Amino acid sequence: MEVAKSNRKHIGLFGRTNVGKSTIFNLITGQDISIISNIKGTTTDIVEKTLELSTLGPVVVFDTAGLDDESILGEERRNKTHKVFERCDIACIIVEDNLWSEPEDQLVDSLNKNKIPFILVFNEKNLGSSAVLRNKLNNSSMVYNSNISRDTFLTEFTDLIKKKLNVDSESEIGIFDDILNSKQTCIFVTPIDSGAPKGRLIMPQVQALRAALDLGIISLVVQPNELENTLNTLKYKPDLVVCDSQAVKFVIEHIPEDIKITTFSILFSRLKGGLYEELKGANTIDSISKTDKILIAEACTHHSQKDDIGTIKIPNLLKKYLGFSPNITHIHGHDFPNDLDTYKLIIHCGACMLTRKEKLNRIAKAKQSEVAITNYGMAISYLNGYLKRTSEIFIK
Numbered sequence: 001m002e003v004a005k006s007n008r009k010h011i012g013l014f015g016r017t018n019v020g021k022s023t024i025f026n027l028i029t030g031q032d033i034s035i036i037s038n039i040k041g042t043t044t045d046i047v048e049k050t051l052e053l054s055t056l057g058p059v060v061v062f063d064t065a066g067l068d069d070e071s072i073l074g075e076e077r078r079n080k081t082h083k084v085f086e087r088c089d090i091a092c093i094i095v096e097d098n099l100w101s102e103p104e105d106q107l108v109d110s111l112n113k114n115k116i117p118f119i120l121v122f123n124e125k126n127l128g129s130s131a132v133l134r135n136k137l138n139n140s141s142m143v144y145n146s147n148i149s150r151d152t153f154l155t156e157f158t159d160l161i162k163k164k165l166n167v168d169s170e171s172e173i174g175i176f177d178d179i180l181n182s183k184q185t186c187i188f189v190t191p192i193d194s195g196a197p198k199g200r201l202i203m204p205q206v207q208a209l210r211a212a213l214d215l216g217i218i219s220l221v222v223q224p225n226e227l228e229n230t231l232n233t234l235k236y237k238p239d240l241v242v243c244d245s246q247a248v249k250f251v252i253e254h255i256p257e258d259i260k261i262t263t264f265s266i267l268f269s270r271l272k273g274g275l276y277e278e279l280k281g282a283n284t285i286d287s288i289s290k291t292d293k294i295l296i297a298e299a300c301t302h303h304s305q306k307d308d309i310g311t312i313k314i315p316n317l318l319k320k321y322l323g324f325s326p327n328i329t330h331i332h333g334h335d336f337p338n339d340l341d342t343y344k345l346i347i348h349c350g351a352c353m354l355t356r357k358e359k360l361n362r363i364a365k366a367k368q369s370e371v372a373i374t375n376y377g378m379a380i381s382y383l384n385g386y387l388k389r390t391s392e393i394f395i396k
């Protein structure tokens with residue numbers, strides 16, 4: 001099974017125009033994806049490639065436009081390049097020989113502001129030409145020149161990244177940390193309705209199930225209608241029920257009160273970051289007035305389906321709960337707006353395709369703008385009156 005993009009390290013290649021970003025990108029990816037030319041500003045849009053780097057594992061690499069691009073489209077290209085900051089775990093600044101001035105200083109400033117660690121790759125046209133600058137900058141760095149083989153380059157490149165990210169000791173929270181242990185029992189309730197993708201489960205369900213199996217948790221997967229029968233066949237109560245938010249009302253009405261329950265949305269909010277902000281944000285629904293604006297944000301672009309959760313189900317539930325049709329704006333994709341302060345509430349999708357860093361950036365932006373934020377599943381649980389019950393295993 002392919003590794004989800006959100007679980008890959010995201011590496012951005014940055015630098016001024018024509019310093020060899022596309023050469024390095026093609027070397028890393030082992031393919032001629034980015035056009036290489038001596039004409040300034042050849043990389044106009046962000047080019048991205050997912051791949052597996054032997055010692056680093058699955059990654060996404062971005063090739064970006066030059067930050068000093070002065071052509072007519074330069075500003076637009078630079079803006080796109082800045083947007084990549086929100087998706088990067090680490091940046092690689094490509095420097096040519098000894099050339100370091102304002103564009104590089106500004107880039108380092110922006111990376112520091114965005115808390116993105118970086119390494120330097122000196123593209124030496126003349127051997128040894130970057131030695132003085134390398135010493136002066138005193139940052140994790142390496143040299144590339146056209147005599148270096150791909151294997152040699154990648155070994156040094158991945159080692160540098162691992163050291164910078166402290167990958168081996170990096171610990172991110174696991175889906176079931178502090179909730180379930182080996183040999184405990186979990187029932188996953190996954191409705192297969194018209195909104196379910198054909199022939200497969202959605203990513204949060206697959207990831208949660210795999211994490212449970214890895215931990216030796218006894219895992220049962222059922223549709224809502226099979227839940228009661230399943231409970232009756234068990235000799236003991238399950239330690240946890242995890243259900244899809246859209247089935248939360250049905251599931252809670254069909255399980256005893258002493259069985260712990262949560263939703264995939266809540267588990268993923270904790271995994272990706274922002275659980276408590278999003279739980280708090282759901283309470284804002286009660287104070288929405290007719291003049292307030294709500295932003296419904298989806299991280300992916302996809303065709304809206306019949307009964308689409310973001311465009312149909314949540315607006316309908318809000319209308320029923322509030323007694324009027326609220327003023328809703330919808331956005332899709334990786335471009336999360338900067339002007340959030342016109343909104344009272346952001347209702348974000350489950351963010352399963354976002355990295356933890358990207359999700360936390362969105363939470364931080366909402367906090368800076370003093371806008372409440374919650375997610376789809378929590379909003380649905382809240383609107384059904386069950387958010388307290390589904391989140392209480394995390395409220396200590």
Ligand code: SF4
Binds near residue numbers: 353
């Ligand atoms: S729109 Fe959001 S919840 Fe849906 S797949 Fe994309 S990231 Fe996941």
